[in-house]
Amino acid sequence: MRIILLSFIFCLSSLFLFAQKKNDAYKLAIRKASAPIEIDGSIDDAGWQDTDVATNFFMVLPMDTSFAKVRTDVHMTYDDKNLYLIAVCYHALPGPYYVESLRRDFAFGKNDNFLLFMDPFDDQTNGFSFGSNAAGAQWDGTMYEGGKVDLSWDNKWTSVVRNYEDKWIFEAAIPFKSIRYKKGITQWGINFSRLDLKTTEKSSWAPVPRQFPTASLAYTGILDWDQPPPEAGANISVIPYVLGGVSKDYATDAPNEYRRDAGVDAKIAVTSSLNLDLTVNPDFSQVDVDRQVTNLDRFELFFPERRQFFLENGDLFTNFGYASIRPFFSRRIGLGVPIHFGARLSGKLNKDWRLGVMDMQTGKVGDIGLPAQNFAVVALQRRVFARSNIGILMVNKESLNYTSRTDSTKPNYTSYNRNIGLEYNLASSNNLWTGKALLLKSFSPGIDGNDFVHAANLQYSSRKWLINWQHEYVGRNYNAEVGYVPRQGYIKVNPQISYLFFPKSKHILSHGPQLMAFQIYNESFKKTDFQAYLAYIFTFRSQSKLTGWVANDYQKLLVPFDPTRFTGDTLARGTQHRWKSFGVDYISKPQSVFTYAFSSRYGGYYANGSRLNITSELGYRFQPYVSITLSSSYNYISLPEPWKQTTFWLLGPRLDVTMTNTLFFTAFVQYNEQLKNVNLNTRLQWRYKPASDLFIVYTDNYLPAPLSVKNRALVIKLTYWWNI
Template identity: 75%
Template sequence: MPVYRKNSLTFAFLIKPNHITLVKFFRVLLALQLISVSLLAQKKNESFQYHIRKATSPIKIDGVLDEQAWQDAESASDFHMVLPMDTSAAKVRTDVRMTYDNQNVYITAICYHALPGPYMVESLRRDWNFGKNDNFIFFIDPFDDQTNGFTFGTNAAGAQWDGLLYEGGAANLNWDNKWTSVVKNYEDKYIFEAAIPFKTIRYKKGITRWGINFSRLDLKTTEKSSWAPVPRQFPTASLAYTGILVWDQPPPSAGPNVSIIPYALAGVSREYRTERPNEFRRDVGVDAKVAITSSLNLDLTVNPDFSQVDVDRQVTNLDRFELFFPERRQFFLENGDMFTNFGYASIRPFFSRRIGLGVPIHFGARLSGKLNKDWRIGLMDMQTGSVAETGLPAQNFAVFSLQRRIFSRSNIGIIAINKESLDYIPQPDKPRYSQYNRNFGFEYNLASSNNHWTGKALLLRSFSPGRSGNDYVHAGNLLYTSRKIILGWQHEYVGSNYTAEVGYVPRRGYVKVNPTAGYLMFPKGGIVLSHGPRISSTYFFNESMQQTDNESFISYNVGFRNRSSFTAWAAHDYVKLLQPFDPTNIGLDTLARGTEHRWNAWGTEFISKPQSVFTYAFSTRYGGYYAGGTRLNLTTEVGYRFQPFVSVAVSSSYNDIRLPQPWGNRTFWLVGPRVDVTMTNTLYFTAFMQYNEQARNVNLNTRLQWRYKPASDLFIVYTDNYLPGTFAVKNRALVLKFTYWWNV
């Protein structure tokens, strides 16, 4: 193992063991800034312009383009191929037209078939898997800042897709709003037609240039294409490569834009293990969305309930640290990137799922959006109730975030987070809670004009009673991505006293270094589209710069022209335990703190072609494990769809762990069958079962959803938890929830 010295060039950007060196932090910031300046350039697809004009006739959303307004609208054709290769024109023809009136922006796409045969879709469920559906989607960037926007579209059967775009092209599909669409199928094509209300999107009054791009995926030909060309290494959602939507006049004001969304809920639940009687629920609450300006929104909620949200997918947990599960609750989603994406995947000063965890949320408010093209703001305040059984006091959560765009696509941001316990008096026989926890942070996000260079520099500090010193976070990364080359560097420092009670920071008191590199080759013919290696090495050190962990990883990926892929990998791991750890995570004996463990492992992964009604994927892992043991892991996922109404999938994971006593040989099964039945694109039924041998639990979750009006729903949710083997019922719940979206 190589020796690393604290003052070596390798760690020129790192903090010293026991304190933050701000000078070195600003060196990272300066380096990223110099790259931003050097790559400052005109927008890549400035020449791709679509001129939208006001509709010359009324439009009916029916998939039949017989209105005069469509005949008068400009057509966007001549799409460019993105996959399998981005060096030619698209072979599958797509024609797009847009227009607008005082209430809506309208769009239609004529998606011609290049090969005979039925379209390929999963089901009629919303927010489907992009790679498994013939689809047309589009991306709008109302401020043309190439950072944030919206996406809408449908698959070839008419199931809707909508989401928020952030960080230059990542999509959050949990966002949901009001719009209408129809897809009509013909022998040689399908036609998509939609109306997006101006009240649904956020834009600045008077701006006449928006970013726009259109994307088409045709699975029969395995072709992905876009109107404005996008390099194959980036998603078509990449806002750096949008064209320009040129308005003939400024888009009309959305006018008064207030939406009231009340809900009513009735439910019954029972805990069978305690033999308590049934508990009945009768709740009402309300959300509201108030457009302060056309680009700034105020969300309000009183007594919210999220019982209809999809359950988290369970995993076999063999990790030493807390697992992460994403936020799914609607209230926290719009402009949520300003709050939850601050930091890194394992250094999040704010994680909204900490709010309302086992406690009631009484009310909350969130102001978020654009002040102008360069400034974004986010302000949130949430109030939770007390829990007498555990002595948890009522708590207030306040978050402030401000972001300023600089150069072509980069930005700087600040965040302030305060968690406060109200009128809290510790009780001797109850758990003890902190009086307050505060975090302040600054970050610089680099994104070059062509998206080849991305990076971040981050600085955080926490404030908690009785904790001082080593309460900083300092991190930075730089990534270069081209068609063939990937080069990256990341380092992190998290102080041992850094505390983010409203965040997700599973590990503290460490320094991390992670270089990575990859290369792709493209054969001129044959079944292989691309192939190449990727290497990565991740080192962890304690604050005295003594190594505690390392994983060195090498993989080789082969991508086939039919869109299937195969990966083989090998890895070497070293772990010095910082705390006692049970390698089975089921409450047995623990390995001692300070013990060292080394092993080698290898594995494979295969994903089948998506353009089949039968899809499958598998992965393998075999090699060493803690205490000189071995671990075999086999995972599979098999799916079959009866287009477009039924989709069946079964995922499974098998772990065979062989260890010395007292653990011995252990096997853990995790099986999760799922059935989606979509009677129409507004009526869905889902049944999802999870058998988790490690957690000794079987969970059944069923949900019926009827979208009787846009963004208005009726939910019936039934949940069971059982003991494996005997299938004795642990608990059971039934919830009926009604929501209505009312535009005032």
């Protein structure tokens, strides 16, 4: 109760953390185009000649105390259908640009790029991002939590990049139908970001402190419209697909299994800022395969959602809570079972209110005894003060035609599982203070008591200091069957502090210590876990980074556990384990065509054993068409009987070939010795029209020794984005 009281005091104290928006003085006037705009990468069109220019960018990195050395000029205009932007990105040094490839949604730090961040709701929290690298690869995503970008979102827009001797130019047309915005307002939040790897300079039009991303909506300037943006009109998109495929399970020597499927998604703009998504018989075979990791943790790992249907305004649902306390996790829906249909209404009701309502229906799987299930989620969010909000979430999972289970060989399920939650998200106007306070309760048949969650954190981020306090309580009976909560029955406290020095050095940009600790107790307040972690971090002006660290760990096992997650032999419940470890991490500068990164760990382990781990990633690019990466992880574990010495590898070579910015080929191999599996995934994607694709996906799974096929599959899928 004391912890809960402190959290509410923290919420009340946030009343004093708000002020006027920081960059109101930076305004770019936008007027209706005086002549047609052709998207060709040239600023000579008559329609651009009478537009205002955003120039004199500010440096963000390496330092935020001066104007940018690399010149960038930006113009914007519009007509009845599209918002237009052209960015003229001048070179400061001779030589070629740096890009990874022509692949969409590139890695920000490894590409010369220009990005637009816009807040069409003027709430400093939600928005959209569009941009390109210097070779023409597109970037688009939805913005949430005031400065994060979800690049899994994909929509219909066009752009061209043209390279000149002294500059490169990015020109884009963004249909009003592809974005959501508040009807009738004449001022949007706006900022532009430029990364030039030759000078290692990151800059923005409206100044942003170096400790924050240039995507931070707390620091946007103003896009000042001459009149309210035009209404998008009837805004209905229908996205059908047809699919054919064949698969074979060689392990059981079953005959070939053929697939002939069709389905459809639809997007209906209820208002200019509220969208209805519908889906019937969706298929997600074209989604990128998950990147495997070595799991030596006692709890389940998290893999992010990549399916398009769940992404727009997805933060309303999936960002409720913390990384390890998510009452809703959309990947629980359709996990190994078919989704028959679904609907989702999400977006802004007005400047202060956001709404999300989703309902999904899955089918019955008779061979494993799983019934049809319905998943319903409601999220409501109310903005308070300048950038904070209060949110409510309700989740209901219902098994249809439920019968109690007695066969232990079949998957277990309950007749229902429900969650309700309340959270307060703090974000001060200058973004120096952020935090969250959270309450959750679950409802499951036969469970009463110890089924709620409380957690809170408060973080201060200045140029030199980062200070964070977080605590969590998860009851032993708390149950989120449609969420991600890998651990129950604990109390956790987790302080963190770091400091940066900025020396006058030609090579070192900053350096400083980072100290973090966490302690976990059971509900009787007896300690079960502890870690103290001390690191020292060097960031170089070339953007490479070196980290050295030491750690001290204690763990008391609450259930039997195999420390190799490989042999099947387990340590007993209640045994206590202490060890010390240290390591070094390094990330090379992104400007080179050959890049590398590695992390290492050596020290004690369970049962007075030892563990060595070396993880690396090597990359080489023949820009802009071919990118080759090899990721690897090696573990050597030495333990007493019965484990002795255990070694295993995880290898993941990947080939990306981008013939154009609309034609991509990816081949990804994963050899996982821990799981005794070799996986091959290849995907050819042709974007023959904006947001319309042809996919050819081929997958293989092998036993590593002897190398023999377990199963393989081929899928061909065609989608078409049709605007009505």
